[in-house]
Structures are given as structure tokens and as C-alpha cells.
Amino acid sequence: MAKVLLLMGSDSDLEVMKKALKVFRELEIPFEIEVCSAHRTPDRAKKYAEEAEQKGIEIIIAAAGMAAHLAGFIAAHTTLPVIGVPIASGSLNGIDALLSTVQMPAGIPVATVAINGAENSAWLACEILATKYPEIREKLKLKRQEMYNKVISKSEKIKREVEVN
Numbered sequence: 001m002a003k004v005l006l007l008m009g010s011d012s013d014l015e016v017m018k019k020a021l022k023v024f025r026e027l028e029i030p031f032e033i034e035v036c037s038a039h040r041t042p043d044r045a046k047k048y049a050e051e052a053e054q055k056g057i058e059i060i061i062a063a064a065g066m067a068a069h070l071a072g073f074i075a076a077h078t079t080l081p082v083i084g085v086p087i088a089s090g091s092l093n094g095i096d097a098l099l100s101t102v103q104m105p106a107g108i109p110v111a112t113v114a115i116n117g118a119e120n121s122a123w124l125a126c127e128i129l130a131t132k133y134p135e136i137r138e139k140l141k142l143k144r145q146e147m148y149n150k151v152i153s154k155s156e157k158i159k160r161e162v163e164v165n
Helices: 011-024 042-051 071-076 093-104 116-129 134-164
Strands: 005-009 031-035 059-063 082-087
Touching: 005 011, 005 042, 005 071, 005 116, 011 031, 011 059, 011 071, 011 116, 031 059, 042 071, 059 071, 059 116, 071 082, 071 093, 071 116, 082 116, 116 134
Parallel strands: 005 031, 005 059, 059 082
Antiparallel strands: none
């Protein structure tokens, strides 16, 4: 059963959201992905938000470009955590999406990542899930150790190259 629901305002958002899918696959987090628009298919978007919890969804990631504000629309219709991913598009290249996602009224929060920050949206979702699931917490710890090891390895490589030259 899916723990995370990824909603995209358009199929053109998929290229950015593939980075989130990669994280979920790597950590074996079940997810569901759908395209729905807060403005073109509002009843569909509302239905996903309202039925998510009944389906076992624990976190919703909503990605949209321009000032479409899918994440805020979804957050207004659920008490599940919502993570917004502003997508770079249009003449403002994602600034409008960022502002419409991050500027939420009190009581209807949306955790917001950087423009095109799909990968971090997945890591944040995993961290939230890790508060409930020890096996996810362990996978995150292993991944962090792997990241640490890569940095140390790169540092050692640079030191060797500098010593040679």
C-alpha cells in the first residue's frame, strides 16, 4: 500500500519529479503518482486530498509550476502533511510557484522545498515517515553514512591530486 501520494499539476512536471521517484524506489517506499490540477480538475484534486488518508497515504507531495498552487489547494482539503515542489516554468521561471507554495495562511501549512526540489521533497517525506517506521529510519542512516563516505573519498582524492601537482 502506498505511503506517499505524488500529485503533479501537469505531465510536464514528471521530468523534475523523477528525482523523487528514484529516492522512493531506492528506499523501497511505496508511492502512488497522479496528474491533477487545482484549476483544471479541481474536483479530482479535492477527491485525492480527501480520500488519501483512507487509502493509507501518510504524506502528499504536490508539484506545480507558475502560480497554480496545487500544494495549497491539497493542504486545504486534508490534515496529512503536504510537501510542495514549485516547478520552474513560465516567464517567472518558478518564482511565482515558490511564493504561492510557501506563503500559506496560518493553520494550513505546506512544507516547501526549493524550485525543482523534487529530490529533497522525497528525502523530507522519508524523514517524516522515519518517525513512525524504524526500518525507514535505518535506511536513512545508512544513506547518510554513504553520503558522508563519498565526501571523505572525494576529499582524499583531491588531496592526492594536489600533492602530485
